[in-house]
Amino acid sequence: MEFCASCGNMLQIQPGIGQRVRFFCPTCPYVCTAINKIVRRQHLVKKELEPIFSGSDAMKFAPKTATTCPRCHNGEAYFKQMQIRSADEPMTTFYKCCNEICNHEWRED
Structure with a gap:
């Protein structure tokens, strides 16, 4: 990214004639002009996600509800509610x- 020397805004790229950018x-x-500018690509590392339901001891105290599993069609499942979007x-x-x-684990938004 390049920034404007006078006002500090992020500069935009304008392709020129030939190879001049x-x-x-x-x-x-x-x-x-973009002469001798270094192009650097950053590779992002995917964050490891923590499981929603972790450990067999935690399942002893998790609440159950009557719902149908989409995989095996069992009529009961543990559940947990979280606010993951705006309030x-x-x-x-x-x-x-x-x-x-x-x-099987699934979610409903």
């Missing part, structure tokens, strides 16, 4: 099937 400021008349949006409910063979 230049940066320009959208709010003021500042322009600079004016409804809570997200996470489920884990009570069938020990299935243990």
